[in-house]
Amino acid sequence: MGMTAIARWNGKTWKKISKGAAPYLLVLPVVLYYAAFWLRPVITSVIASFTGAAGQFTLENFALVFHEEHFIAAVKNTTIIVIFSVTLEFFGALFLALLIDRKFRGSDLFLFLAMIPMALPAAAAGAMWTTGLTAHGWMNSLLGYLGILAEGEKIYWLVGSDAKLLTTLIVIDAWQVIPSVMIILLAGLQNIQEEVKEAGYVFGGDYFHVLRKITLPLLKPTITTAIILRLISAIQIWLIIVFLFGFSRLPVLLERVVYYTKEVRGLYVAGQMAAGYTLVVAAVVSLAALVYLQVSGAFKREEEQLT
Amino acid sequence: MKKTKKKPVNIAKAAKTTIFYIFVVGVMVALLLPIYFIISLSFLSTREAYTYPLPLVPALKTQFKLEQGKRGYLLSVYDRVEGDYESVLDTAEPEKMQVYLKSQLATPMTMEDIEQQIARLETEDVIYFTRRRNLLGNYQTFFGVAGFKAVPALIRSLQICAMTIIISLSIGGMAGYAFARYAFKGKDLLKFSTLFVRMFPGVAIAIPMIKILVGLNFYDKPIGLSLVYSIGNIALTVWITASIFMGIPESLEEAAQVFGGSKARAFLRITLPLALPGLAAAAMYSFLGAWNETVSAIILTQFNPTFSVIVYQTVLGAVGQVNLAAAGGMAMAIPAVIFTFFIRRYIRQMWGGVTI
Numbered sequence A: 001m002g003m004t005a006i007a008r009w010n011g012k013t014w015k016k017i018s019k020g021a022a023p024y025l026l027v028l029p030v031v032l033y034y035a036a037f038w039l040r041p042v043i044t045s046v047i048a049s050f051t052g053a054a055g056q057f058t059l060e061n062f063a064l065v066f067h068e069e070h071f072i073a074a075v076k077n078t079t080i081i082v083i084f085s086v087t088l089e090f091f092g093a094l095f096l097a098l099l100i101d102r103k104f105r106g107s108d109l110f111l112f113l114a115m116i117p118m119a120l121p122a123a124a125a126g127a128m129w130t131t132g133l134t135a136h137g138w139m140n141s142l143l144g145y146l147g148i149l150a151e152g153e154k155i156y157w158l159v160g161s162d163a164k165l166l167t168t169l170i171v172i173d174a175w176q177v178i179p180s181v182m183i184i185l186l187a188g189l190q191n192i193q194e195e196v197k198e199a200g201y202v203f204g205g206d207y208f209h210v211l212r213k214i215t216l217p218l219l220k221p222t223i224t225t226a227i228i229l230r231l232i233s234a235i236q237i238w239l240i241i242v243f244l245f246g247f248s249r250l251p252v253l254l255e256r257v258v259y260y261t262k263e264v265r266g267l268y269v270a271g272q273m274a275a276g277y278t279l280v281v282a283a284v285v286s287l288a289a290l291v292y293l294q295v296s297g298a299f300k301r302e303e304e305q306l307t
Numbered sequence B: 001m002k003k004t005k006k007k008p009v010n011i012a013k014a015a016k017t018t019i020f021y022i023f024v025v026g027v028m029v030a031l032l033l034p035i036y037f038i039i040s041l042s043f044l045s046t047r048e049a050y051t052y053p054l055p056l057v058p059a060l061k062t063q064f065k066l067e068q069g070k071r072g073y074l075l076s077v078y079d080r081v082e083g084d085y086e087s088v089l090d091t092a093e094p095e096k097m098q099v100y101l102k103s104q105l106a107t108p109m110t111m112e113d114i115e116q117q118i119a120r121l122e123t124e125d126v127i128y129f130t131r132r133r134n135l136l137g138n139y140q141t142f143f144g145v146a147g148f149k150a151v152p153a154l155i156r157s158l159q160i161c162a163m164t165i166i167i168s169l170s171i172g173g174m175a176g177y178a179f180a181r182y183a184f185k186g187k188d189l190l191k192f193s194t195l196f197v198r199m200f201p202g203v204a205i206a207i208p209m210i211k212i213l214v215g216l217n218f219y220d221k222p223i224g225l226s227l228v229y230s231i232g233n234i235a236l237t238v239w240i241t242a243s244i245f246m247g248i249p250e251s252l253e254e255a256a257q258v259f260g261g262s263k264a265r266a267f268l269r270i271t272l273p274l275a276l277p278g279l280a281a282a283a284m285y286s287f288l289g290a291w292n293e294t295v296s297a298i299i300l301t302q303f304n305p306t307f308s309v310i311v312y313q314t315v316l317g318a319v320g321q322v323n324l325a326a327a328g329g330m331a332m333a334i335p336a337v338i339f340t341f342f343i344r345r346y347i348r349q350m351w352g353g354v355t356i
Helices: A003-020 A022-049 A060-067 A071-101 A107-119 A122-133 A138-145 A162-191 A194-202 A207-235 A239-245 A253-263 A268-296 A298-306 B002-042 B094-103 B111-120 B137-145 B147-181 B187-199 B202-215 B222-246 B250-258 B263-292 B295-300 B307-317 B322-351
Strands: B061-068 B073-079 B084-091 B126-132
Touching (some): A022 B202, A022 B222, A060 A268, A071 A107, A071 A253, A122 A162, A122 B002, A207 A268, A253 B202, A268 A298, A268 B202, B002 B322, B061 B111, B137 B147, B147 B187, B147 B222, B147 B263, B222 B263, B250 B263, B263 B322, B295 B307, B307 B322
16 A cells, blocks of 8 residues: 555545544543553452452451551541641642742743752652751751751751651642642643733732632632642652651551551561552542542533533 | 932832842742752762761862871861861871772872872971862762662663653643544543542552563563553643643644645644644653652562662662762752753643643
8 A cells, every 4th residue: 555545545534533533543542551551450459458368358458457556647647748738738839820920030040940849859859858857967057057046956857746747747748849739820820811810900909809809710720630639649648758757657548558568578467458558548539539629619610611 | 300200119119129039039049948958968078968067068178187196197177167177087007098088078189199298297297288179979979889780770761761751642642632622522531530540559550560561571671660650641641732732723723624634634744843842841741750750660670770769779778878868869850950941931831721
């Protein structure tokens, strides 16, 4: 078959099938890919969570998880982290996005610099904070130079009460995550037409008035998107925690999965524990996402768009 | 009258602008301070890295004091923070001194040089001298310690990144185009797929993935990891590319078709070139995702680790060598900075189109 034949075939047939089948043909590779490389491991993993040591169907794994010594703490810590870090990160990101959207001289450079933390690899971020927050680290050194800490005085960032460690963690996590939330919000802000905002100013609104009455309502779908993506990742936080505090000091749900997968070897319940915890994490994430989408009205908007 | 009226306005405006910029710079400093410190730390000598408080800027040279000691020659180093010389080594062997100078002070000196300085002690009680520091010492040690493993791992990581980009951009880009141009059943499902895929922890997928990859004979090979990394990246690419294609008016394609081109040709000639910069930005996202990932890489490699695994191991292995850990982390962060520099122009194109 020559090239012209293909071209002719394309020209005639493509038009016919383009309306009906084309989108499905274009989407098909994604579906196949996910069936092979996502759904398969997920199903394996879900089956494992219902399988006992002897290979029988059981709910024992979940009983093991619920009675695990760190389970209550893991649920509690995860909840606290999610609530506070998503809130802090959202407002921090919104603040930065609004600032950059003002398009002042140098805002391009500002954007570039503000995005750097999100691009840092976990190993680099881990190295940064573990070297920074030890008693002799750069954080205390800096506070000493600034005169905030008296000579010989030190703040022990990485030891102490749970509340203190959680605060440290939430601030550090926010530092790295805010840029990725910010760019989504910034894209949404840049999509809002200037004329709409100008109309608000013409009718006598000041900056905050326009922000509250025009900008934020128009930004709502973007806000929902940014928060849902963040919510899903926030529940799955673990690596930075292990970098900072090691395993089991500040247990969270996914950290338990990794702990029982990688750290505990030879213990026969470890596999069951990991499988059980995995499903708990997935269930919590899905539930939280569904609830959030319902409450934020994303499903309703969907229907409106369709009708 | 006019002039006096104009002036106060300008002053007020200038004051406002100044306050605004002070504020902006303040925010920037707070954001970048941790990065500044890790960079600074990566240039410190081992001795400096363990002084407290840490020096704010790495020294470019080291000032020495040499005198007769109890055991041999007493070497002292000028401490910038304390503002005084501190004794660091007392030895009769110049070889030991050379090793110490290189490993602890990052100030390499030739044996000849050291012996010359020692010879000066015959006529003088105390001698002072200054030598240039090797600022890149930690980086050299990092690549030296990680040794011959670091370079193949680097190549492997780049291969993985390239394959991840190809897989994500081709598969995800097709779906993204469908999303932008057609109305079809299941469109919303596609939109939510980015969320679905993220709901199941990646670590938990990596474990059953071992079996699948072994079955395909892809285990411990770059292609295996790129298949895993593409899972999350495809979903993200669908969103980003859909956004990009939405930003290119369909009327352009239609116009091309009016002039006799097929739809496929209109896409190749009109839409694709226009979308190219945005697609490149989407590719950078995939690159970064694959480059930074460590945990799946640890689980899914055995003898052929990625660069991120090498860095991770060196960082963890170098506990008590904070300056080395810093150098390793920074070596890995360089592509990240290039990434942010590049994508900042395409934020609206990438994230502006699709919302939940």
